Amino acid sequence: MPTSLNEIQALYRKCHYKTIAALALLLVSLALFLVNRWLSLPFILAAVFCQFYFARRSRKLYAQAVTSVNLQKTLCRVLGAAAPQEKSSGAVTAGIIRRSGLMPFREEKNSPLLCWQIQGRLGKLPVSLCDATLTEDYHMPGSGKKRVHFNSGVWAHFDLPSNTGRQFSIVDPDAIPEAVRNEFFSESKGFKAVSLEPETAGRRFILYCPADQENELPPVLFLSALKRLARYTPGYPALSVNGSQLDVFLRNRFLSRPVPYTTAPTEKLLGADPFPELSYLTDLAKAASGSAS
Secondary structure, eight states, rough: OOOOHHHHHHHHHHHHHOOOOOOOOHHHHHHHTTTHHHHHHHHHHHHHHHIIIIHHHHHHHHHHHHHHHHHHHHHHHHOOOOOOOOOOOOSOOOOOOOOOOOOOOOOOOTTTTTEEEEEEEEETTTEEEEEEEEEEEEOOOTTTOOEEEEEEEEEEEOOSSSSOOOOEEETTTTTTTTHHIIIIIIIIIIIEOOOOOOGGGGOOOOEEEEGTTTTTTOOHHHHHHHHHHHHOOOEEEEEETTTTEEHHHHHHHOOSSSOSSSOOOOOHHSSSSSSSTTTHHHHHHHHHHHHHO
């Protein structure tokens, strides 16, 4: 995998030339079609082959390289993590997501789909990040018909230094659809939905917790950190604290950003922080750790 701007720019040029070659073949085939449709056929086939095999494959390799170098220069450097690969594994697992108790998901091949996994530390705090897509099965209220919802975003996992003695989830309604939440928290887990005061993030979030903990609200410092995250991020947060683990899901936020193909890569592109929310999540983890019993 390329590691420097020069290598990335070389990949970009290959991608650019192959796209131009595919376009040139297509234009030639269109010109020949006006003269002899049979004569144009080989050029049409060559254009299609060049576009879908050479050019598209080259664009995919280029995008993967840009994302890998971008993550190395930003999040991996902050966390002291190894260079990530798109299909790498181990930092976040289906077991970790299951133990978080944050949301349901179907566990099968490519579900959950966990990409660009990064594992490192902020000080003594272990941190794992990845892009996650989860398949969530639920039933429509009233009709009982089975439906499927695909939920995508960044999954962040923190191993807290001690057991908080708490189990709860706080969810932005736009992070997990209402039908999924009701079936998962209320029907499956027996959790209660508890109202939060407006000044403690209650205008946007819903707290779910066991019935015997409904009077034990999360610490004020934790809710304050959540409010700061909510004001900053364009994503939709959902989080859970379960003993000694904190998990945060930010729907519609991704470590792998869209890669432009119309302009050449620059140091600015490669060095742009794809996930500045990390500092806000760290504040959440510190606040959760401070409430450990």
